[in-house]
């Protein structure tokens with residue numbers, strides 16, 4: 001046994017390094033703190049330059065209000081801040097920083113030089129820190145603003161360096177963090193240079209969609225939709241998101257900004273995800289920038305050392321607003337032929353989409369012809385259009401798969417299977433009022449794996465809500481007595497492996513997956529002949545859904561061929 005050691009006060013430099021580890025976890029965290037300081041100083045332009053993923057060097061220069069000599073020296077001491085001064089201030093923080101720890105942490109774990117010029121001072125001032133100690137302070141040259149240079153991050157902490165990725169993976173994190181702040185502050189010009197190469201630059205346009213193009217690549221611009229602004233009480237939700245053809249395989253395209261601070265909020269993320277999950281193909285996630293503005297006193301930013309998580313007092317309400325705007329954006333717009341129209345080859349119509357030339361063109365002014373619509377117009381129109389479908393002229397069924405209707409402005413094709421899936425999915429989501437349990441003549445036995453059986457047992461009540469009546473008869477054996485029967489649903493639903501897999505799906509999205517599977521199996525198939533009355537009823541039911549333009553798997557179900565499109569394609573002008 002090792003003899004017990006004596007309890008002793010730690011040396012100050014050790015205390016500093018321990019504390020620094022909390023706020024500055026990796027290069028991207030240092031960049032984040034320096035960007036926040038620049039924004040708090042009112043910068044209009046922030047240049048970020050990193051080498052070796054930020055481990056070798058990070059330099060952040062801003063044109064904010066700068067510091068005078070005294071402040072420049074005080075700023076790097078622990079618990080020094082100009083942003084809050086009383087306990088009450090903590091309840092309504094308007095700045096990004098407030099903990100007064102970032103610079104103190106940085107000087108504890110890296111070599112730091114600050115050059116700053118205060119707008120009222122005659123000259124610039126430079127301070128240099130080595131191993132947490134101020135080794136130089138004196139005049140320098142700089143226009144108003146501040147440049148902070150951080151070299152050899154964690155060089156004195158070999159343990160920490162071991163936990164970090166390669167320079168390249170740390171650089172990726174810096175890109176992500178910088179992009180989040182650029183999106184949160186679209187009116188500020190950001191540039192990011194990594195190993196002497198420009199990663200991206202934003203123009204300070206003030207437009208979130210422009211910054212999304214500038215930081216993700218212009219290719220996504222054409223697919224961006226403006227979310228309808230939602231206002232409730234003192235909170236507003238607005239933003240932009242990619243349409244169903246502009247998605248990512250991960251959630252990293254989703255950025256949530258609360259009062260100018262990009263945040264992680266599991267509640268809002270969940271709200272957003274549950275809204276888009278049934279509207280996008282499985283495994284795809286949107287590009288989205290959600291801007292939330294609410295009272296400063298409704299946000300608690302002081303729950304996380306790196307301030308990346310916040311508590312929102314009205315998270316449920318705001319989550320509901322987020323869900324509503326996402327559903328409207330993704331769920332109500334019929335698909336259309338590509339912007340440029342279909343290409344005509346040797347006098348024949350063919351289905352080769354012409355790439356839209358939109359992104360490189362200057363923003364178009366709305367033409368009186370009504371040919372160009374903003375995404376908001378499209379959404380509004382999409383919603384109205386689907387409501388009007390049942391009142392339009394029903395032309396008939398095409399390929400025993402599509403319902404064809406003609407309206408004043410064009411032709412519409414509705415996929416009968418997907419439309420019915422959408423209707424049934426929303427009925428199932430509405431719960432027991434609409435869904436009846438239909439008893440099976442012979443109960444069906446399901447044999448599960450042991451871990452599935454545990455999950456299954458805990459979900460029996462929820463499954464009853466969905467119209468399943470299930471009884472446990474053995475350790476891993478369950479008997480299905482009844483299945484959900486939705487109005488107009490075919491009776492082809494039998495409990496089998498696929499259904500039981502969704503019922504015991506480990507994720508919390510099992511509800512949606514099961515509903516999708518039930519809707520898909522109960523819905524009308526392609527190939528079924530429909531009488532006019534049945535087609536009308538389906539259009540009526542579809543018009544009553546929340547997201548009438550997409551099936552629960554996220555595929556489009558209405559195709560619109562506008563009159564304008566036909567005129568163009570046939571040269572009928």
Ligand code: ADP
Pocket residue numbers: 033037038041062064065066067075076080081082083096097098099100101102103104145146
């Ligand atoms: P906090 O941001 O929580 O106040 P920091 O350690 O990040 O703490 O910064 C300490 C103080 O230094 C800030 O309150 C601010 O007054 C000053 N400061 C830091 N960076 C800048 C900057 N880029 N421009 C002007 N002032 C700055």
Ligand code: MG
Pocket residue numbers: 033036037096097098100102103
């Ligand atoms: Mg700060």
